[in-house]
Amino acid sequence: MYRFKHHRPTTIDEAQSIFAACDDPSYLSGGMTLIPTMKQRLASPTDLIDLSQVEGLTGITFHSGLVRIGAFTRHAVVANSAEVAKAIPALAYLAAQIGDNQVRNRGTLGGSVANSDPAADYPAAVVGLGATIVTSQRQIAGDTFFQDLFETALEPGELITAIEFPIPEKAVYRKFPNPASRYAVAGVMVARFPRGVRVGVTGAGPCAFRATALENALNQSFNPDALNAVEIPDAGFNSDLHASAEYRAHLVKVLAKRAVQALC
Amino acid sequence: MSTSVASSESASTSSSGLKPSGLNPSGIGASVLRREDARFITGNGRYxxxxxxxxxxxxxxxxxxxxxxxxxxxxxxxxxxxxxxxxxxxxxxxxxxxxxxxxxxxxxxxxxxxxxxxxxxxxxxxxxxxxxxxxxxxxxxxxxxxxxxxxxxxxxxxxxxQAIIDLGTATDSSEIHPGISNNLAYEWELGDRAATDAALASAAHVTRLDLTNNRLIPNAIxxxxxxxxxxxxxxxxxxxxxxxxxxxxxxxxxxxxxxxxxxxxxxxxxxxxxxxxxxxxxxxxxxxxxxxxxxxxxxxxxxxxxxxxxxxDAHGRDHLTHAELGIDASGNFVALKVHTVANLGAYLSTFGSSVPTYLYGTLLAGQYRTPNIHVEVQGVFTNTAPVDAYRGAGRPEATYVVERIVENAARELQQDPAELRRRNMIQPDQFPYQTPVALVYDVGDYEKSLDKALGLIDYDGFSARRKISEAKGHHRGIGLACYIEACGLAPSKLAIALGAGVGLYESGEVRMNPTGSVTVFTGSHSHGQGHETTFAQVVSDKLGVPFDAVEVVHGDTGRVEFGLGTYGSRSLAVGGSALIRASEKIINKGRKIAAHLMEGAEEAVDFSGGRFSLRDSNRSLSIQEVAFAAYVPGNYPDDLEPGLSEKAFYDPQNFTYPAGTHIAEVEIDGETGVVSVVNFVAVDDFGRIINPLIVHGQVHGGVAQGIGQALLEIGLYDSNGQLLTGSMMDYCLPRADDLPDFVVGTTVTHCTHNPLGVKGCGEAGAIGSPAAVMNAVTDALGVDEVSMPATPEKVWRILQGRSPRRMA
Structure with missing residues (x-):
């Protein structure tokens, strides 16, 4: 780890003004990706702006048809929330599938979503549930938030403050974990809303995306066999030691079918 | 993960001369909790x-x-x-x-x-x-x-x-080390080539198999x-x-x-x-x-x-092997021919040369009477980390070859794999048994372990379980491995004649302190095995002193006279035997002192349960009283030195030969290719067991590592020699949720040549399990071979293009 300055602001404004004044700053949320990367000396921000004391970034609240979760809320809090489990069981389940106990007790919703790791779990929920990303500046639709590998719609210095998840009629998340890292080789959130079905996919591509072909098929007939004929093109999919693009495409379909099966 | 422990066979005969002391609750055979664990789990270990x-x-x-x-x-x-x-x-x-x-x-x-x-x-x-x-x-x-x-x-x-990485082509590549042509450290052979070729040529059936034994990276915690x-x-x-x-x-x-x-x-x-x-x-x-x-x-x-x-760290395994097994018309194995290319990495690590030769080729007889065996090994340099001994060290590789090809042979002959093995097993009355690959097995009862394992896994109920899996769209397979291994490399003379640079004995010292406690010094080293507990049990039992009065010292050349350390499941068989020998010297000297104190003849003094007693009298002295007299020699034999501390070097006459049957049952997800080990039975003959709890723990750990090799782990380099699986993010060690509840059982034949009658349990789990798992995987898929590790995508691809052949 290289030397850096540690800042601990207490308000969003203060955090942003520190960010603006630094050479090469980085916000520090749960640090579950950033700290190991720094320890391996693959990242060397000059300034770490620790969000742990910033007011208003935690907590889970319920509004008409929405679950709003503060960006600094730890995965374990979401996983263990009886209210979340009641409103969107798939979301609590997803949070419980992230990493291990240590990671879930440190990692945060906002940190995970802002990082846009292609194999993270939360992005599947953001896309699959059609969430809204609330930032220090604006609101961003979940569908447009993830742009590429580790790239999002966030501007430099812009902070996620909360994420609002619409409550579906039903939703299920199915994940195929990397046997070693337990990140998602592929993860699929299938959600039924009055206006139609949404399918969010993580792990398979450079960033989370909606699988519209699967959605269309399910909107016509909501059962697993409706997906049999759907082709999932693997162009642009991730390919690594653990899974080729072709296998990932296959897994997306298998996971989607299993999710639908669980919802039928 | 919970455990089922099948009841052990009771020890029927004893070659050791040790009387099981039912009075000692912490003696031989007791599942004493490991005394070292208190400091380890409370953060007080001193690393x-x-x-x-x-x-x-x-x-x-x-x-x-x-x-x-x-x-x-x-x-x-x-x-x-x-x-x-x-x-x-x-x-x-x-x-x-x-x-x-x-x-x-x-x-x-x-x-x-x-x-x-x-x-x-x-x-x-x-x-x-x-x-x-x-x-x-x-x-x-x-x-x-x-x-x-x-x-x-x-x-x-x-x-x-240019980096030379690919093992299959390394001998045709440019020299890594100037002057070492073809990147060959050696070409080594064992067994009778001509006789083996002849027997293969006339065999009624020949099974052929190409195998990869994947490179593993040890990852001690x-x-x-x-x-x-x-x-x-x-x-x-x-x-x-x-x-x-x-x-x-x-x-x-x-x-x-x-x-x-x-x-x-x-x-x-x-x-x-x-x-x-x-x-x-x-x-x-x-x-x-x-x-x-x-x-x-x-x-x-x-x-x-x-x-x-x-x-x-030195890596493990990494072999390419071609094997041929000849079988006569009655189903008897007549010849086994093996050619192996072993990756030694960039340099010869300390024992890297011996692992794919003397610790591998010598084990290719397995549990069978195969009369003709020939093995040739090419030890090859590549631009990768050096390869050396890793839990099992040569014996897992040998077991993998023997047990995979025997399984395939049974399928080709449409015979029950258990019965084909049974037909060829060395029988209890054939020991000592000279194999065609140098070793002499001292004792064993292989069918007993086989039968017990078949019973524990409900072998007969497998086809019904398979039908249930198939109804769910899954594939179910069962696989056996009847392994043998050789522990406590020995004897020194032979090993040195074969090129070993060191002896293979072990030292031990037993020191009675003046007030009756005992300090034991051993040249073995515990790095998780629990010697501080097991060795204290052995000495406590032998000397009849309380378990808590025995301290075990190891790991310091300044305190322990000499030692050769812990590897190859040797500690109890060799190091423990040295402690028995030293304890016998203590008893013999103590008898002289006791005889003097009790005014009797030395020959008339018996020692039992920690007391010296004068035959035909009511006089007796505790060993603690005798120790005190040895250090405060007021009333003491004139011709005896004071003190009560004895050393011994124990050089075994032979290896010990633990053996057993492991059976794995797997279920493969028909859509994703994920292999789940759903049942695993290990029945092992480790000879006399000192501490069943520790032994079962060793089996659990070894089996977990073997399942890791079969399904999860691989040390993989790219063509430039960059390690692709260089972190826990990519190198997959087994975790609790990758493993089933193990069913562990034992059978017992006592080692004939060491005073404890013990064999060795540290590596057996990792030796038997990979072949058992891969036999189950290939059985489920109906294919001849799947390279380890059987990862989901690899299995899924096989499922996409699977051959129709399927043995019942």
């Missing part, structure tokens, strides 16, 4: 990195990013100018100090009678790098961070060379570490390090590497967090640390990070 010496400084190694490169310049100027950096030392500095290369401890003779070819292995690179991660320089600074900064500032110019201390007053060097065999480390560093003479070098291996073999070897880093401590006149500490462990 090398926990030790702090006044004035200590920290080392970081500069490692080559290239797998194969000439080093044309090492510029340390900027590194030396880095704040708080004290010294930067290179291979040239080491050479200038007369520090030699790291030796290989076993000289293998080639089949043409010439010596194997072993390249020089300088601890720090002098002019050429041969694997990625090889240490080039050591940077020493006041803090770890400063040492890292200094290491970053060392400028090394590399002239990159505690990374390697070293703290070197030089005392300028006395000239003594002390090396605290993560070693499985501190005396061997001292011997090699002294005699071969020229660090310091043995009497000026003390090696202490304190608590060590696992080894699996990887901490047997004499490595570059520990050598550089103790040398550097003298150079800089400060204690120098190095602790590997996990990335360094992946890159620079």
């Amino acid at each position: 090398t990195d926990d030790i702090r010496v006044e004035g200590q400084v920290y080392a970081v190694f500069v490692r080559s990013p290239y797998a194969h490169a000439k080093v044309t310049r090492v510029d340390i100027g900027d590194a030396l100018a880095t704040p708080r950096v004290i010294a930067v030392l290179t291979g040239a500095d080491m050479q200038a100090d007369g520090i030699g290369g790291l030796p290989c401890g076993w000289m293998v003779k080639q089949k043409d009678g010439t010596d194997m070819r072993s390249p020089n292995h300088p601890p720090l690179v002098v002019d050429k790098v041969n694997y990625a991660g090889e240490p080039v320089a050591i940077v020493i600074a006041e803090t770890v961070e400063a040492a890292r900064q200094g290491a970053d500032a060392v400028a090394v110019d590399y002239d990159e060379l 505690e990374p390697r570490a070293a703290l070197g201390v030089f005392d300028a007053t006395t000239g003594e060097h002390t090396l605290y390090t993560t070693s499985q065999n501190p005396h061997l480390e001292r011997l090699v560093l002294s005699a071969f590497v020229n660090i310091a003479p043995e009497h000026k070098l003390r090696v202490i291996a304190p608590d060590v967090g696992g080894g699996f073999g990887s901490k047997i070897f004499i490595y570059s880093e520990e050598t550089a640390v103790i040398w550097a401590a003298r150079r800089v006149r400060r204690p120098v500490k190095w602790t590997a990070d996990r990335s360094e462990s992946f890159l620079a």
